[in-house]
Amino acid sequence: MVKVADADLVRYNEDIAPTEPSQRNWTLYNYLSLWIGMAHNIPTYLMAGGFIALGLNWWEAILTVLVGNLIVLVPILLNSHAGTQYGIPFPVYARASFGVVGAGVPALLRALVAAGWFGIETAIGGQAIQTFLVMLIPGWGHLSTAFTFVGLNFGGWVSFLLFWFLNIWIIYHGIDAVRRFEAWAGPLVLLLGIGLLLWAYNAAHGFGPMLNEPAKVHGAALWAVEIPALTSVVGFWATLSLNIPDFTRFAKSQRAQAWGQALGLPTTMTVFSAIGVLVTSATIxxxxxxxxxxxxxxxxxxxxxxxxxxxxxxxxxxxxVNVAANVVSPAYDFIQLFPKHLNFSRAGLLTGILGIVMVPWLLISNPHIYIFSWLNVYSGFLGPIAGILIADYWVFRKTTLAVVELYTKGGRYYYANGYNWRAIAALAAGVVVSLIGKVVPALAWLFNYSWFVGFIVAFIVYLGLMQTAESPVLDTP
Known part of the structure; x- marks a missing residue:
């Protein structure tokens, strides 16, 4: 707990306080299983299979996934350090660069993206439950079409909400319930993937026909698919690259979280994506x-x-994956915005409500919408945030933070009325440059690299502006 007079505390409650030594019980296995649980998920399969549907062949699709995940592993590990070192979650970590109040800006952006992902995963789980109900309840298939509302029929709504309530039930049991659930649930979808791969091998009469399926795009058309595809792979975990301190704050050591993640993310994403690629090739x-x-x-x-x-x-x-990747982070993010009114469970419920409002079943209805719009657009917002966090923590402050002042009014992280305008300006610059290609055709190449462009621009602009800071904002050991 932060040791400071209550009158000086601001934006504080126990859910976002630094973790105590007794809470730091996550081992290498916990982080490995966390990534197994998060990477072995249906959107991973959808993304990899979508690359085949968009025209890549099997090895182009798998290589894209591997390279993209090796790239995004770098900011994940860099941002993980602060969580383990100081026991703080993402929205508190962001206060060093954005300000004690200003951290609400990146927290809100991250929370909205997470709410969208929560909805997408809930829509997928709902589809599975709908198939269950059609098989088990006579006449359910006919009853399901009784009416359609916002692109989803009656059966779809029932199944979606059933799965939605399962998620909320787990969240209401707290962060330890998430850890226990992740420890055993993750490998199940890998077993499903292996089962589908065995089916594909048998149905396609061996791997030969799958591997011989040629690419449908070549030359300039290939790069028109490949570059946005690579950005979408990076964007897939651009969310966790920001809020990974939410998990590493519970680590026993830097070694445990770093090795667990380095072993878990690239390998599991590539293996499961390869299954998605091969099975999708077999369906052709x-x-x-x-x-x-x-x-x-x-x-x-x-x-x-x-x-x-x-x-x-x-x-x-x-x-x-939904509970770990899409509820834990926005819960902490919303607490940053409303610490007096929200705790972990209430903030998780708010995330779930937003996940419904964002009509996620429409986002996954088409590979072009899922890969080129959803993944790449939000990458243009999250890349700049990652650039600012890493520039501030690793370059400007050299990993030294004064933790108490992250929770107090009037300290070095309070800047002007709680906001660091330099971080806000760098964020705006990164977002504008990364997304301008979406509306200006001549600059479309910038949008194809949205995460990378936003990261680099915000990184450079932030450091340049902070070097001109007149007030003492650097930390002392």
């Missing part, structure tokens, strides 16, 4: 069309027992 051979959605593919199976087991794995695995 078997069904003469690319079926990138595994839940849709499962609908083509007729073995009831196999289908029930597979859909059960989808539900549990989707719960695993």
């Amino acid at each position: 051979v078997v069904f003469h069309q690319a079926i990138a959605d595994p839940v849709t593919l499962l609908g083509h199976f007729h073995n009831v027992l196999l289908l029930l087991i597979s859909l059960g794995a989808v539900v549990v695995a989707t719960l695993s």
Whole structure:
């Protein structure tokens, strides 16, 4: 707990206070299983399978995933350090650069993206439950079409909300429930993927036909798909690259979190993406069309027992990634905005409500919308935030923070009325440059590299502006 007079505390409650030594019990295995649970998920499969649907061949798609995850691992590990070193979550970590109050800006942006991801995962889990209900309840398929509201029929709404309540139930049991759930739930979807791969091998009569499926795009058309695809892979975990301190604040040591993540992220993402790529390639051979959605593919199976087991794995695995990746972070982020009114459970409920409002079933309805719009647009917002955090912590402050002042009014992190205008200006510059290509065709190449462009611009602008700071904002050991 922060040792300071209550009258001096600002934007503080126990959920975002520095962790005590007794709370730092996450081992290398916990971080490895965390990434297994988060990486082995249906959106990973959808993304990799979507690359096949967009025209890449199997090795181009897998290489894109591997390179993208090695790139995003760098900011993940850099931002992880502060969480373990000082026991602070992302929105408190961001106070050093954005200000005690100003940290609400990156926290809000991160929370909104997380709410969108929460909705996407809930929509996927809902699809699996809907398939369950069609199989188990006679006439459910007909009843499901009773009406359609905002692009989702009655059965879709029932299934979506059932899965939504499962997520909220876990969150209401706290962060320790998340850790325990992740420890065993993650491997289930890998087993599902292996099962689909065995089906693909048998149905396509070996790996040969899958691996011989040629690329559909070449030359300039290849790069028009490849560059946004690489950005989308980086953008896939651009969210966690910011809020990873939310998890590493519970680490036993820097070594535990760093090795757990370095072993967990690139390997599991690449392996599971490879499964998605090969199975999607097999669907071209078997069904003469690319079926990138595994839940849709499962609908083509007729073995009831196999289908029930597979859909059960989808539900549990989707719960695993949704709770860890898409509720923990925005919960802390919303607490940063409203610390007097929200705790972890209430903030998780707010995330769930926003996930419904963002109509996520429409975001995953088309690979072009999912990859080129959703992933790449939000990358243009999160890349600049990552650039500012890393520039501030590693270059400007050289990893030294005065923790108490992150929670107090009038200290070096309070800047002007709680806001560091230099960070806000650097964020604005990064966002504008990274996304301008979305509306100015001549600059479309900037949008294709949105995360990278935003990161570099914000990094440089922030350091340049901070060097001109007149007030003492540097920390002392």
